[in-house]
Amino acid sequence: MRVLPRKAHGHAGAFLTAGTALVLAAASACSVQGGGSDDGGGKYPSRAVEFTVPTEPGGSTDLITRALVKSIEKPLGGQAVVVNKPGANGKIAGKDVFSSKPDGHRVAVMPQSLFAVGPLVVKDPDAIKLEDMTFVKGLSVEDYVLTVPASSKVKSLKDLLGSKRVRYGTTGAGTGSQLSQALLFGKAKVPSTAIPFDGGGPLVTAVLGGKVDVGAMHVAEVVKHIEAGKLRPLVVFATKRVEALPNVPTATESGHAIVVDQRRFVAAPAGLPDDVRDKLAGAIDKAVASGEYGQVLKQSYIGRWEVDGTEVARQLTKSRDDFAAMTKTLGIDLAAQ
């Protein structure tokens, strides 16, 4: 089952071979100075480091990975390439990378949702486990904002929760967009129906067109529409207010303690030697400090989450357990939606 638009997405992989060659060619030019001074992590890297992106090109994971890779070659002292391996919400890429040799030459930029929300929706005995990975470094955090069309009668969260019935659009099954709204309406005991769309773009269209009552999407996807007065933001599901939308309260402020966000991190196969991990993490630190990388984050309204591997593991475990506990207490079954 592949709808037409996604078909061409599938094409995305088509440039892999060509793209890899291309990036390699470009990389070989840049890495001349870096190559000699490599004593830090033993012989690592001894060849190009592959950063696997589990989505098609064009999304925010792809965007930040490409920006990261562009700035990482010098501090890493070697070449780095981006490989897109979309499919099964990231499982295909994860299975591939995390079953490879843990030598630091193959890493993946993974989303938190695959581990924290996915299991609530689909019971997959074959899913990637946290133990399959060595966490190298956190990268980014993106918040969700709840919006209604400007034409809607709903002016505030209170109005929304006072509705007899809510049809809410999500960016898909097993996403933070679905979870945040399911929790919100579950807690407030508002009868609601989830209508999943195929990603952020289609959901924004549906909300703009008033095809659903409300939707939760990433801040970057709606800032322009909010500025243009086409969408009205109600709350953000973040711990504190979002920089791009300073006037929008958090759900917690509004009396509903729901924090759901999307985080992305760099992970290697389990058993990655500590020295290799430290060298890679150090190089990432330098790369994310570059002005170019910062520019990409800023333009895409992506927040920084540059924590170490231990903190990544802690956050993932916490989100996974919290979300599971919350849905259980509220009696919400995401899989049945």
Place this chain on the structure above:
Amino acid sequence: MDFLSPVIDGFGVAFTPANLLYCLLGVTLGMLVGVLPGLGPAATIAVLLPITYNIEPTAAIIMLAGIFYGAQYGGTITSVLLRLPGEASSVVTALDGHEMAKRGRGGAALGIAAIGSFLGGTVAIIALTLVAPLVAEVALDFGPAEYTMLALLGILMVSTLGTGSVPKSLLMATVGLLLATVGQDPLQGTARLAFGSDELLDGIDFVIVAMGLFGVAEILHNLESLRRRSGRPKAVGSVYPSRTDLRESRGAISRGSVIGFVLGILPGGGATMSSMVAYAVEKKATKKPEEFGKGAIQGVAGPETANNAAATSSFIPLLSLGIPANATMAVMFGALMLQGITPGPLLVKEKPDLFWGVVNSMYIGNLLLLAMSLPLIGIFVRVLRVRPAILASLTILVTMIGVYTVRTNVFDMFLVIGLGAVGYLMKKVGFEPGPLVLAFVLGGILEASFRRSMRTFDGDLTGFLTQPIAASLLAVILIVAALPPLRALHRRRTTKEAALP
């Protein structure tokens, strides 16, 4: 005339030497990837993303846009000559285009496709300039209910599209719908018909199905007939269509422009759907439906005009709303973001140079393509002079490479070979793959949209009647469905009357 002054300034931007060069580069590349099956414009644009990072934004988008509409020209060539669609949007062109080639009129088919593409593209740019701000509002009115009706309409047309018998076409369409359900449930993400395989979990890629059933099956079928007839293809003939050809295609080109423009704007529509709809419309509009599938020039002119018009008009939702209408536009969105530009309602006002520079470069690009494609067709035609045995193996090789690069997945190559074998057997017993492939594409849209609608309407089917656009589309569906039996009845009655003394 204040409204027009940024438009005119945009020509200044488009005509700078650097931008002209990037435009030429883009359309040439586009034509090339259009010819190569498997390597699509979305892929090419994505490959070039790292390069565009260092190019000035307007020039970068001009080049990437050129690749996109250039590919619509190139995709026709292999469709017509080899019945191997270079792009999904050229699938229906293969039906009549290849028949024309078999009858020694391949040149005319390619020529009319180039002319139609040019006219369709140009009409779409003019319309884009005039209605971009207005149309965005209409596009938003298309939600799940409207898409359900569009897909239904498409599938209904599919069953009359087959060159074979209607029952066989319907059977093929059913198989296509069934294949479309493989993979993750579009709404809930649960696995369906995946048989525990991660590869199948992601669904069967459209390219794989098209390449297997159209490509490999056709090559196998051709190889079989090698012994019987000499493999040398017939003369291609002049690439400049005759006056009769032009006259016969005039209506098809006008209709194709409109269909392509309208469907290109709709999110999820795009070049492929518009070419399919245009083909179906031509088949209905013609006075000689029996010629369809046997080399009707309208069957080439309509879809080829439509896919180019759609390629152009799909920029409207992206540039005026920040909503990519299809996958290629999604990559284009990525390219803009990479350049630090967030496409959205504010783009036209804040960055008129970029907006109008890109739009106006399309006039130049289309002219370049027309100028290039007529003489260049001769070069591509020479491919046919190669011995079929060599050409067949080469094409399979290229197809396999193309298939592999789509998802860098060896499993897909086996799928294509398997589907190729199935397609070959289907052809032997008179089943055409067309309806299957088309239903496969529309099946996913139909299912997801229908289920979204049902959730919106709380499971009440009459909900569709409450949506004006969806209800109108439903009326069209009923009319289209009722027409053939009515016409048949009418024909029977007239023949009966004629038979009576």
